[in-house]
Structure formats: C-alpha cells, structure tokens
Amino acid sequence: MAVADSGTIELGGKKVHRLGYGAMRITGDGIWGPPKDHDEAIRVLRRAVELGVDFIDTADSYGPYISEDLIKEALHDGTGYGDVVIATKGGLTRSGPDVWPPLGRPEYLRQCILMSLRRLGLEQIPLWQLHRIDRKTPREETFAEVKKFVDEGLALQVGLSEVSVEEIKAAQEAGLPVASVQNRYNLGDRKAEDVLDYCEQQGIAFIPWAPVNAGSLARPGGPLEKVAGNHPGTTTSQLALAWLLRRSPVMVPIPGTSSVSHLEENLGGADVTLTDDEFRTLADAI
Secondary structure (H helix, E strand, O other): OOHHHHOEEEEOOEEEEOOOEEOOOOOOHHHEOOOOOHHHHHHHHHHHHHOOOOEEEOOOOOEOOHHHHHHHHHHOOOOOOOOOEEEEEEOEOOOOOOOOOEOOOHHHHHHHHHHHHHHHOOOOEEEEEEOOOOOOOOHHHHHHHHHHHHHOOOEEEEEEEOOOHHHHHHHHHOOOOEEEEEOEOEOOEOOOHHHHHHHHHHOOEEOOEOOOOOHHHHOOOOHHHHHHOOOOOOOHHHHHHHHHHHHOOOEOOOOOOOOHHHHHHHHHHHHOOOOHHHHHHHHOOO
C-alpha cells in the first residue's frame, strides 16, 4: 500500500499526506479508560507511521487523556515527532463513557492546550482544534482565547470542529486564522457538503470524521458493492475512502481503529483509483 498516493496538503506547518489516522479508538469502550490491549494500540500507532501516515488526529477528551499519552509513548523520540504532525483538540469535558459536554470558557481552553502540550511532550501544538462551540459561552470569547494560542505560540495553527459555514465566517471575522474544519462527512452522510465547499474555496483543510460510514450505500447489492466488483480484493471501506480523497483536494480523512489489520485495510484506500463513472455513481447514490 502507498499512503503517498493519497496526495498531500500543507497542514500543521508541514506537507502531509491526505490520508491520516484518527486516534480515538485506541482508548477503552465509550472512549473511556485505557485500551483493552495496550501493546496493540502502540503497534497501531507505529505501524501507521511505518506505512506513511504523517498526520495523526487526537483530542484531550479521548480517554480522557489516554490517547495523547499513548501517542507520546509510541512515537515521541525524545525531541519530538519528526515529520509526523500531531493534531489535538480541546473544549469537551468527560464524566463517563460516551459523555461529552462542551465547555468553551477561556480559562478551561487554556488549561486544555497547556495540558496537551505537557502530555504530548511538545513546546507547540502543530494544529489545535476547538472540539465544539459551547452554546453557554459567548463564541466571541472562545474565538478570542483560541486566537491567543496562535499569537502566543502555543499552537502553530488552529481549527474548528462540527461547525456551520456561518460559524466559520464568524470565527474568521473575529480574526481567528482557521486552518482546518473537522465535521462528520462520509459517503452516506453529506450534510456538511456546504461546509466542505466553503473550506475548499477558502483553502481550509477539511477533516471528515466517521469517514468510512457509508450507511445504506454499503448494503448487499448496493452501489459500493457494485463498484467493488470492478476492483477485485478491494473492500467497501477502501472505496469509501478513495471517493473522499477524490471528492476534494482539501479532504483529509482520518479513519481510526484499534487493530493493525484494520489499519492496513483502511490505508489501502489510497491505492484505489476510481474511474469518472465510478466516482459519479457513488456521488449520485445518496
């Protein structure tokens, strides 16, 4: 497999491959607590880098904290991460499995980034992302604090997660240099189509989460299975990732897994080349 075939994008101060890795699933059930298999989690992270992944996305809320700790254990060489860009997020609190209340107060966000710096062993976060906009906190206050992270050198770049076009524009108007947007987007769920189009127009990296969830398109006899018939040995997940990579030059899918074998399968999506007809078939299927 050749992750390099996914293309590149400037992000986190470096040119990275557009097929990355999302480090949410290396934690316990409900994204809570340590992984069931610590050694396998370490192997997944190291194998991803061996295969060419140089963009890894995590968050302080994954575990909480455990995903960041594992990344440092697996990949930090004592001075940093070499050519690998580590992106993290803050702005959610955790009180138990699958519980994610947002908190956008400036003092909490500052605590988030300072602790992420410590856990990851970095002096500057290449890309720090606001995990959610907190509706209980005036967004102008949140944006102003996040802008300070760049001004003070705590983060090289900053981004937003699960936002509308209007919210991106509001952040930009507040002076926030939005480098990335991370919204749910996949073959089966394209509600963020307008956000993706705006990001492409603005040159903002679009990082789709849940990228291989194709929904009904992956049903037996469905569009993905039919296209897969033209690509022997190719899985529907690989086709879904190949479609995303072709959909936009600013697209940076980050499929996540806790298994080396599943990781290798996902990264094989970079090897798949869809024809124009195949791309349109899947685009029109929803």
